[in-house]
Structure formats: structure tokens, C-alpha cells
Amino acid sequence: xxxxxxxxxxxxxxxxxxxxxxxxxxxxxxxxxxxxxxxxxxxxxxxxxxxxxxxxxxxxxxxxxxxxxxxxxxxxxxxxxxxxxxxxxxxxxxxxxxxxxxxxxxxxxxxxxxxxxxxxxxxxxxxxxxxxxxxxxxxxxxxxxxxxxxxxxxxxxxxxxxxxxxxxxxxxxxxxxxxxxxxxxxxxxxxxxxxxxxxxxxxxxxxxxxxxxxxxxxxxxxxxxxxxxxxxxxxxxxxxxxxxxxxxxxxxxxxxxxxxxxxxxxxxxx
Amino acid sequence: xxxxxxxxxxxxxxxxxxxxxxxxxxxxxxxxxxxxxxxxxxxxxxxxxxxxxxxxxxxxxxxxxxxxxxxxxxxxxxxxxxx
Numbered sequence: 481x482x483x484x485x486x487x488x489x490x491x492x493x494x495x496x497x498x499x500x501x502x503x504x505x506x507x508x509x510x511x512x513x514x515x516x517x518x519x520x521x522x523x524x525x526x527x528x529x530x531x532x533x534x535x536x537x538x539x540x541x542x543x544x545x546x547x548x549x550x551x552x553x554x555x556x557x558x559x560x561x562x563x564x565x566x567x568x569x570x571x572x573x574x575x576x577x578x579x580x581x582x583x584x585x586x587x588x589x590x591x592x593x594x595x596x597x598x599x600x601x602x603x604x605x606x607x608x609x610x611x612x613x614x615x616x617x618x619x620x621x622x623x624x625x626x627x628x629x630x631x632x633x634x635x636x637x638x639x640x641x642x643x644x645x646x647x648x649x650x651x652x653x654x655x656x657x658x659x660x661x662x663x664x665x666x667x668x669x670x671x672x673x674x675x676x677x678x679x680x681x682x683x684x685x686x687x688x689x690x691x692x693x694x695x696x697x698x699x700x701x702x703x704x705x706x707x708x709x710x711x712x713x714x715x716x717x718x719x720x721x722x723x724x725x726x727x728x729x730x731x732x733x734x735x736x737x738x739x740x741x742x743x744x745x746x747x748x749x750x
Numbered sequence: 751x752x753x754x755x756x757x758x759x760x761x762x763x764x765x766x767x768x769x770x771x772x773x774x775x776x777x778x779x780x781x782x783x784x785x786x787x788x789x790x791x792x793x794x795x796x797x798x799x800x801x802x803x804x805x806x807x808x809x810x811x812x813x814x815x816x817x818x819x820x821x822x823x824x825x826x827x828x829x830x831x832x833x
Contacts, residue, residue, distance in 0.1 A: 630770060634777060669761025671763055672763050
């Protein structure tokens with residue numbers, strides 16, 4: 481049985497879908513079977529980030545309504561044999577999601593995959609609640625910025641009260657990815673430090689991703705940034721995917737700029 | 751100006767941390783307000799009424815770090831004397 485992980489954020493535009501795509505691919509490249517499911521009904525985007533938009537025939541709502549089988553709707557990644565993708569419905573709206581149907585879909589995916597990753601919609605409405613309902617764990621994505629962090633706290637609050645696991649007296653594991661860190665700004669005190677964010681949200685750190693222009697370039701082409709070996713964001717996703725697959729990967733400090741690092745090294749010899 | 755610059759020393763990340771801590775604390779408080787609060791209030795009024803006149807009861811949740819407390823304020827009815 482695989483693990484079900486919801487990728488959540490509260491606020492939109494913080495990099496949730498980018499994180500989902502890159503972690504899915506990173507897990508696949510680690511030889512684990514992974515499926516990524518777009519739960520953002522009506523605003524399908526994961527297909528674009530993965531470069532699979534032309535291959536979508538059936539979506540997850542059609543699978544839930546038994547208009548198509550899971551096998552018919554699963555799309556294999558062009559890059560990894562181990563990564564599959566299930567598209568969101570673009571024509572319907574989130575009111576089509578029903579708990580029993582969601583549970584049935586997730587249970588069938590869990591049988592075939594090591595990782596089932598659900599890309600939640602932004603906001604904390606019903607679409608979000610259905611995404612977290614049957615999750616074993618959640619990855620919270622934030623930017624080091626006040627509105628993202630506040631919205632993430634609300635999303636975590638709903639996770640802690642409305643997920644099936646919590647209702648059964650268990651705990652949902654929660655991990656944080658801090659995305660779009662600008663080292664210079666952290667050093668000069670103009671951007672929140674990861675330690676402060678972890679303290680405010682009271683959550684464990686999964687990884688830090690630095691700001692990287694390569695992310696937009698990657699999404700332009702539909703090739704997740706993790707494939708770009710030179711990209712600093714891509715390298716961060718490689719580390720995070722390794723951690724998810726159980727490897728011990730040191731937390732590289734992306735909050736120190738190259739010049740800051742140089743100052744520290746010089747400082748050591750003084 | 752020199753003086754202006756001097757007072758601007760508090761970095762914006764520190765300001766952000768302070769503001770977020772307060773905003774999130776009050777968000778959590780609002781969402782964690784106990785659903786049984788009204789029923790509990792009514793019962794407290796009943797109990798206190800046996801001994802003294804009561805005008806109203808106010809219950810507030812206070813959070814101080816790890817410590818959570820309920821503070822219960824009972825407003826007495828001025829017409830009855832407390833023995």
C-alpha cells in the first residue's frame with residue numbers, strides 16, 4: 481500500500497503545482513512508483529507543468545463517475561517510467577467531488593503506487609477539503625512572505641480538524657517546503673528566515689527551494705525544473721525527493737548567498 | 751537624514767515575524783473557539799444562581815505560549831448581596 485500525500489498551501493501561486501510535478505518526477509527517478517493527481521477541478525494546470533497537456537483523454541472526474549477506468553485515464557510521464565499523472569476535469573466544477581468517490585479513487589491508486597500525490601486547489605473550500613480528506617500526510621508549500629504563511633496556517637488548521645485520519649484519532653504528518661527563498665534578502669533581514677517560519681507554523685521542515693528564474697523557463701517548456709541539473713531550484717527538488725524516498729540528505733543552506741558564504745569562509749581564517 | 755535612518759534599524763523580516771505571530775494567534779483563537787461555549791455558560795449561570803444573583807458570564811480563551819487557559823468572568827446582579 482502506498483502513502484497518500486496532499487500538497488497544500490492555502491494561498492495560490494506559491495508553487496504548489498510546480499512542487500507536485502517536481503517531487504513526482506524526483507520520486508520516479510528514485511525508482512519508486514508514483515502517481516500525481518490534479519485536484520484543482522476547473523483549473524487544470526499540472527498537465528502543462530509536466531508537458532502532458534496533449535495526452536489527456538480522460539480525467540479523474542470521469543474515473544470517479546465510472547465513465548473511464550483508472551488505467552485508461554493514467555498518463556505516463558515522458559521522462560520517467562515510474563511516474564503517472566491523472567488530470568483534473570477542466571469542464572466541471574469542484575462541487576462534483578464526493579467523499580465516497582474520492583476515497584474509492586484514492587484506495588485504488590494506493591494499491592498500485594508507492595506514492596499518491598494530490599495537488600490541492602488553492603483556498604480552503606470544499607475542493608481543498610476533499611483533497612486532504614484521505615491523505616496520510618501533507619506537504620505544505622509556502623513563500624517567505626506574510627500572506628502565504630498566514631493562509632498556510634489556516635489550511636493546516638483545516639487539515640488538523642477535517643481529515644479522516646484526525647477524525648479517527650490519528651495524526652496527519654505535516655512537512656513544510658519553503659519556496660522562492662532569496663538568500664541576499666534573508667541575510668540582510670528583509671526576508672523571513674526558515675527558522676522563524678517553522679516556529680510560527682509549528683511544523684517540520686522538508687526542504688528549502690531558492691528563487692530561480694529557471695522555474696518559469698521550465699514551465700514554458702513543460703519540462704519540470706528538476707531535470708535541469710544546473711538549476712538551483714531543481715537541485716533543491718532532487719534533495720527533497722531523496723528525503724521523501726527515505727534517504728538521508730543534508731539540509732543545504734540556500735539562505736546563504738555565495739558572497740555570504742565567502743565572508744564566512746574568510747571569517748574562519750581570521 | 752541621520753536621525754530618520756537611525757530609527758529605521760528594525761529589519762522588515764523581524765516586523766513580519768511579529769505581525770504574523772499576532773495575526774496567526776488570533777486566527778487560531780477564532781477558529782478554535784469551543785463549540786460547547788454557550789452551553790457551558792448557561793450551566794455556570796445555573797450553578798452560581800443557586801448562591802448569588804448573576805447578570806451574565808463571559809468566558810474567554812487565553813493562550814500564552816504552550817499554556818492555554820479559560821478565564822471565566824461572572825458579573826453579579828447588583829440587587830443581591832453577596833453574604
